[in-house]
Amino acid sequence: MILVTGASGTVGREVVGRLPVGVGVRVMVRDPGRVVGVGAGVEVVVGDYGVPGSLGRVLEGVRTVFLVTARVGGGDDAVFLAAARAAGVGRVVKLSAAAVLDEGAGDLITRWQRECEGLLCDSGMEWTLLRPRAFMSNCLSWAGSVCGEGVVRALYGEAAHACVDPADVARVAVRVLTEEGHAGRAYTLTGPQALSAVEQTRQLGAVLGVALRFEELGPARAxxxxxxxxxxxxxxxxxxxxxxxxxxxxAGVLDTVGRLTGRPARTFAQWAAEHAASFGALADAAGPRPPQAGPRAPGTGAGTAP
Structure with a gap:
């Protein structure tokens, strides 16, 4: 049995949809209503990192876990890994971030990610770490200004970033979850080229058939x-x-996605073409966000992240 946490998130839902038919799959969610479109054979179980007592049923019979946590400094990894070890879980594949390898990165999010990786590596269970660069899907945050003004606004627009399609991260995760030979390995995942926000704006405009304008944000506005x-x-x-x-x-580009999956990492233009419809009334329809229980990390690389 494979357990997928974060199944309603950017990568988790892609993982659930790509796991092969015939593999036992369970997803852990706090709100079952947020899990849509899963296959008939996928078991949905309610669980919450903040309620350790809920994890026993979630982990019963589970051999392998895809672990996603987002509450910075909240101790969710420690709680979950203790429960997983007690339940007899053999292997954990964790979604982390490429920034952990950067010696110059000492920000709160990266320190937390390093701590969580250390907890897993010291857990006694087999482990594999996935360390992606920023997700291309973070550009969906531009939808409101693209739709309403034909403008993309970002900080340091000329700086290049080897962002990655979340679907490629999921493809790697599925291979690691279903194959042997990945224990004790850490994989840094990037897209096929490093692009600046200015170039992303140009490519997105070409896909949408409009002339988008880039506007630089200074640190204060950002x-x-x-x-x-x-x-x-x-x-x-x-x-x-x-x-x-x-x-x-x-800006560093690696071929890890292609090496592990046999298919080259997808380009930003490919991602944009697949998600063109999202640059409509997405931001207007989203409405205000509910308050969070504690500081949460954005999706890997969200905004200006790892």
């Missing part, structure tokens, strides 16, 4: 924009991460 989405300490971590982006720390 901080104000992020403050509407994230806790203050996460905002500062993202701004620190953006400085490393400007310095070129995120």
């Amino acid at each position: 901080r104000a924009a992020l403050a509407g989405r994230f806790a203050p300490e996460v905002v500062e971590a993202l701004l620190d991460s953006a400085l490393r982006l400007r310095a070129g720390a995120k």
